[in-house]
Amino acid sequence: MISVGPFSVQVVAVFLAVLLAWAVARMVAKRLPDSPYKAAGGMLLDAAFVGFVAARLGYIAQWWEEYAQSPMSMISIGDQGFSWWVGVLAALALIWWRTRAVRALRRPVLAGVAVGLAAWFATGGVLALLQRSAPPLPALTLATLDEQPVVLNSYAGRPVVLNLWASWCPPCRREMPVFEQAQAQYPDIAFVMVNQGESAQQARAFLESERLHLKDVLLDPASQTMQAVASRGLPTTLFFDEQGRLVDTHLGELTMASLKHTVSRRFAPAQQIKTDKE
Structure with a gap:
């Protein structure tokens, strides 16, 4: 079983992808006039937060019958129940909305999102390959x-x-x-x-x-x-x-x-x- 300390590698991969996206957004923004890298980094983190919340709500909606039977389980995010495509769409929508009046920020923030998503998908591919080589059901x-x-x-x-x-x-x-x-x-x-x-x-x-x-x-x-x-x-x-x-x-x-x-x-x-x- 692949894990990093008490955390599953999937959780760590998401965290690292967000961190990478934040770093790229700031780096690209530094090349712009007035270097709005702090604003770009902050917007990226805001989008990540909204994306997480939307992904959780989307998952709850998908499995509403099960969560309705045990309402407290809705806040048990340790079950790793997230509809990530809903989260990505929500994050992109927030970025588009927030950059309507500040178009200069759109490019660096979207660049960060693109790099973060690429890293996340690449990690998923590596994990799939490692899963295939995992040991079988133990003969204990x-x-x-x-x-x-x-x-x-x-x-x-x-x-x-x-x-x-x-x-x-x-x-x-x-x-x-x-x-x-x-x-x-x-x-x-x-x-x-x-x-x-x-x-x-x-x-x-x-x-x-x-x-x-x-x-x-x-x-x-x-x-x-x-x-x-x-x-x-x-x-x-x-x-x-x-x-x-x-x-x-x-x-x-x-x-x-x-x-x-x-x-x-x-x-x-x-x-x-x-x-x-x-």
Whole structure:
């Protein structure tokens, strides 16, 4: 799993792209008469902020049904739920509006946006290549809550959503109902919840106290799985296809919207959602 400290590499890539865009906007503006580089840099940051907000609102609108069921999840930006194309359009609209009377600023700010977007897309391409060389679903021997041995890669043959969690981890606790709901809605996907560093008694006590009914809960008291997938923190969620190949990762809390979004992007359309009527 690719990460930089506690942050996923996607988050770091966005931050670096904005920083690069800001630097380019200032550099180009310095060549203009009166050198309005500070105004160009400020406008770029304003556009980035508006873009982030618009991207989040666009994503919430796209997955409104899921967010409406849990309104507080709308502010859980750690789920990385953003409609970036909405954000880019909003940022460009703000730049156009703000530069109507100061046309000289339009060129440097747009130059910064163009360079930032190019860097962001290039990073996405590199990450896609690295994802292809990621290790498969680990062949680790873990245990069920009844302490029966289970080999982790025995779940291969169907899509697998692997979640690493612990009962002391607040975001892990908050996202558990999401997985409970998802396992009912996606019966063809294995949602494997691997507890890290705790005993069967601790894991069972937590699940019972929260009245959670999860099918595939495994124990990993030595936290071997975190080491095998190079996870830097909890919760971590990894998505493996039918062949056991890693196709996506998420560091931090998941919401139902972000989980469904990743499932729809990474797994075959044949994975049908089971409705209550069924």
